[in-house]
Amino acid sequence: xxxxxxxxxxxxxxxxxxxxxxxxxxxxxxxxxxxxxxxxxxxxxxxxxxxxxxxxxxxxxxxxxxxxxxxxxxxxxxxxxxxxxxxxxxxxxxxxxxxxxxxxxxxxxxxxxxxxxxxxxxxxxxxxxxxxxxxxxxxxxxxxxxxxxxxxxxxxxxxxxxxxxxxxxxxxxxxxxxxxxxxxxxxxxxxxxxxxxxxxxxxxxxxxxxxxxxxxxxxxxxxxxxxxxxxxxxxxxxxxxxxxxxxxxxxxxxxxxxxxxxxxxxxxxxxxxxxxxxxxxxxxxxxxxxxxxxxxxxxxxxxxxxxxxxxxxxxxxxxxxxxxxxxxxxxxxxxxxxxxxxxxxxxxxxxxxxxxxxxxxxxxxxxxxxxxxxxxx
Amino acid sequence: xxxxxxxxxxxxxxxxxxxxxxxxxxxxxxxxxxxxxxxxxxxxxxxxxxxxxxxxxxxxxxxxxxxxxxxxxxxxxxxxxxxxxxxxxxxxxxxxxxxxxxxxxxxxxxxxxxxxxxxxxxxxxxxxxxxxxxxxxxxxxxxxxxxxxxxxxxxxxxxxxxxxxxxxxxxxxxxxxxxxxxxxxxxxxxxxxxxxxxxxxxxxxxxxxxxxxxxxxxxxxxxxxxxxxxxxxxxxxxxxxxxxxxxxxxxxxxxxxxxxxxxxxxxxxxxxxxxxxxxxxxxxxxxxxxxxxxxxxxxxxxxxxxxxxxxxxxxxxxxxxxxxxxxxxxxxxxxxxxxxxxxxxxxxxxxxxxxxxxxxxxxxxxxxxxxxxxxxx
Ligand SMILES: [Zn+2]
Ligand SMILES: [Zn+2]
Numbered sequence: 246x247x248x249x250x251x252x253x254x255x256x257x258x259x260x261x262x263x264x265x266x267x268x269x270x271x272x273x274x275x276x277x278x279x280x281x282x283x284x285x286x287x288x289x290x291x292x293x294x295x296x297x298x299x300x301x302x303x304x305x306x307x308x309x310x311x312x313x314x315x316x317x318x319x320x321x322x323x324x325x326x327x328x329x330x331x332x333x334x335x336x337x338x339x340x341x342x343x344x345x346x347x348x349x350x351x352x353x354x355x356x357x358x359x360x361x362x363x364x365x366x367x368x369x370x371x372x373x374x375x376x377x378x379x380x381x382x383x384x385x386x387x388x389x390x391x392x393x394x395x396x397x398x399x400x401x402x403x404x405x406x407x408x409x410x411x412x413x414x415x416x417x418x419x420x421x422x423x424x425x426x427x428x429x430x431x432x433x434x435x436x437x438x439x440x441x442x443x444x445x446x447x448x449x450x451x452x453x454x455x456x457x458x459x460x461x462x463x464x465x466x467x468x469x470x471x472x473x474x475x476x477x478x479x480x481x482x483x484x485x486x487x488x489x490x491x492x493x494x495x496x497x498x499x500x501x502x503x504x505x506x507x508x509x510x511x512x513x514x515x516x517x518x519x520x521x522x523x524x525x526x527x528x529x530x531x532x533x534x535x536x537x538x539x540x541x542x543x544x545x546x547x548x549x550x551x552x553x554x555x556x557x558x559x560x561x562x563x564x565x566x567x568x569x570x571x572x573x574x575x576x577x578x579x580x581x582x583x584x585x586x587x588x589x590x591x592x593x594x595x596x597x598x599x600x601x602x603x604x605x606x607x608x609x610x611x612x613x614x615x616x617x618x619x620x621x622x
Numbered sequence: 623x624x625x626x627x628x629x630x631x632x633x634x635x636x637x638x639x640x641x642x643x644x645x646x647x648x649x650x651x652x653x654x655x656x657x658x659x660x661x662x663x664x665x666x667x668x669x670x671x672x673x674x675x676x677x678x679x680x681x682x683x684x685x686x687x688x689x690x691x692x693x694x695x696x697x698x699x700x701x702x703x704x705x706x707x708x709x710x711x712x713x714x715x716x717x718x719x720x721x722x723x724x725x726x727x728x729x730x731x732x733x734x735x736x737x738x739x740x741x742x743x744x745x746x747x748x749x750x751x752x753x754x755x756x757x758x759x760x761x762x763x764x765x766x767x768x769x770x771x772x773x774x775x776x777x778x779x780x781x782x783x784x785x786x787x788x789x790x791x792x793x794x795x796x797x798x799x800x801x802x803x804x805x806x807x808x809x810x811x812x813x814x815x816x817x818x819x820x821x822x823x824x825x826x827x828x829x830x831x832x833x834x835x836x837x838x839x840x841x842x843x844x845x846x847x848x849x850x851x852x853x854x855x856x857x858x859x860x861x862x863x864x865x866x867x868x869x870x871x872x873x874x875x876x877x878x879x880x881x882x883x884x885x886x887x888x889x890x891x892x893x894x895x896x897x898x899x900x901x902x903x904x905x906x907x908x909x910x911x912x913x914x915x916x917x918x919x920x921x922x923x924x925x926x927x928x929x930x931x932x933x934x935x936x937x938x939x940x941x942x943x944x945x946x947x948x949x950x951x952x953x954x955x956x957x958x959x960x961x962x963x964x965x966x967x968x969x970x971x972x973x974x975x976x977x978x979x980x981x982x983x984x985x986x987x988x989x990x991x992x993x994x995x996x997x998x999x
Contacts (some may be wrong), residue, residue: 327936559704
């Protein structure tokens with residue numbers, strides 16, 4: 246299902262194609278996040294127009310509301326959300342662990358109270374796979390425990406053992422039930438854990454690969470750790486993953502971080518930054534981000550950036566600032582759309598650079614031009 | 623500029639064409655309201671796709687924020703709001719009078735504190751025309767006093783006298799300054815006032831017509847009066863207006879009200895109901911309105927209505943309900959777009975019916991099928 250089309254000579258960057266039941270995905274790829282069955286503020290027609298190949302759905306959120314039964318009755322998440330291209334669903338594990346005191350981790354899985362009405366729910370390896378089979382996603386993620394940062398070695402090791410036992414139970418459920426979607430076989434990705442411990446990352450990757458999955462994610466990154474540790478988490482995982490399977494760094498990242506991850510052999514990304522920062526009026530450009538609420542844009546009649554999408558065209562910084570100040574939703578829409586287009590285009594540019602054999606130049610040029618304004622995040 | 627293309631034999635309904643500097647408008651027409659330079663939640667590309675021919679802008683709101691200077695620097699409201707078709711601006715009078723204790727009416731105009739930062743501002747006949755010239759709208763409305771409902775005969779008469787003196791000053795300002803937009807002459811509409819008094823309505827219309835404007839609005843309707851009085855306000859005004867000028871009923875109305883107004887010789891409508899009711903999750907259909915928040919739609923996998931626009935297609939009531947419950951903006955977007963499309967299509971259907979000589983049948987069929995749910999307004 247995954248074909249390597251080109252590899253970079255100076256880095257680990259790869260250009261690939263992943264075939265899923267609802268279509269092929271050109272990698273490296275950015276996947277917009279549709280937590281509750283909608284990429285925030287954006288219409289599916291717009292998502293297609295800005296080049297989205299695959300979107301994410303969140304098992305936890307959809308299971309809590311509207312409930313898996315309703316999505317199944319609608320004909321699956323594709324039909325429900327009016328999106329005919331590929332969908333990846335997470336397992337719900339990450340959200341469940343974030344519930345803090347509202348959840349209890351046991352061998353069988355996690356008991357928790359949901360954040361909407363507090364009613365008791367349960368997610369375990371089998372239920373997580375069953376729900377994702379019901380949602381009909383093209384790629385389902387294994388149910389894992391994502392340890393917090395920082396994390397002691399003993400806890401990280403015990404947590405990894407649990408994650409591996411759960412992975413085996415996911416594998417068994419999938420082998421027994423053979424979930425299908427869109428007339429094809431649902432794909433399943435294992436998740437490499439192990440916190441900041443290289444030997445745990447290696448063990449996690451090796452054991453998952455022995456079980457055999459369609460792709461491998463690096464989890465437990467972008468959970469509050471400093472950037473060098475995030476990079477190390479990926480660097481310690483990738484060498485133990487097979488060349489012929491896609492690799493997915495979960496929940497990443499800023500534009501330069503994604504390019505750095507591509508250089509380290511990552512193929513797939515998802516991140517809420519484009520839409521979350523839009524809610525803070527922050528727009529991405531090649532020079533870094535800008536906060537359009539700032540006074541300096543009141544009479545700035547240029548577009549957000551020169552390289553703008555048809556759906557952004559004709560809108561000035563001054564107008565978007567006015568919309569934000571006036572509380573008009575079109576302002577939020579335009580920034581969200583622009584940011585998603587920026588992320589999608591950035592990965593498209595990376596693909597072209599790898600194909601053209603100039604990825605290192607592209608990486609150097611992009612990261613030197615881009616100024617991080619992390620304070621605006 | 624206004625051409626009568628067809629008149630109905632059984633009612634006062636007319637099918638016309640109004641040529642403005644930014645293009646022709648087929649009437650009867652519904653004009654979506656873009657109070658702050660944006661039709662709420664909707665992208666200009668979508669507005670065009672659902673058949674909007676002209677939109678409204680609010681002088682008061684734009685003068686308060688971002689300020690007329692910024693809109694002028696942007697190249698006028700068309701450039702600022704990225705909308706190349708016709709725009710009608712109101713004079714700001716209606717909003718200013720709604721400020722209650724924050725405003726003082728004098729002979730020269732109205733002194734008031736704006737609702738955003740409370741700073742003192744002034745609007746009079748000349749300033750209102752000057753601002754609208756600066757905004758570069760295709761149709762500018764005269765500055766009038768809109769008396770409240772109910773209104774005693776003596777106040778209504780005194781108020782009308784003031785409105786007529788202001789109308790003369792607007793006429794003089796326009797004659798002297800000859801405002802242009804988009805390479806053509808800006809059009810100016812007088813506003814018939816007179817509250818619920820037939821003789822005042824008649825006097826108002828006659829005197830405005832004597833001054834000579836490009837069109838005539840019926841004002842002081844839809845200000846809280848019962849529907850029969852609203853109809854009477856129009857019925858008492860229209861006979862005194864020339865056949866060869868467009869007639870505009872301001873701030874109207876529900877779908878059946880618009881059709882009734884068309885039957886009474888009205889050519890132009892503006893109304894915030896499509897977007898305002900969308901914010902209350904209410905969608906319009908030929909059978910009346912429905913509140914998509916209701917439980918009964920949780921597993922209703924039909925579209926809002928059969929006759930749906932391409933941008934509505936593929937979205938079920940169950941999905942839109944889920945989006946609303948989950949606080950996803952796409953839900954608000956889809957209902958807003960659907961409602962605007964419903965209003966625009968309704969007037970388009972009325973145009974076709976007048977052309978085809980079956981307007982009375984259309985009117986009868988539509989109003990008998992449509993059930994008003996005013997409680998949802
Ligand atoms: Zn853009
Ligand atoms: Zn619709």
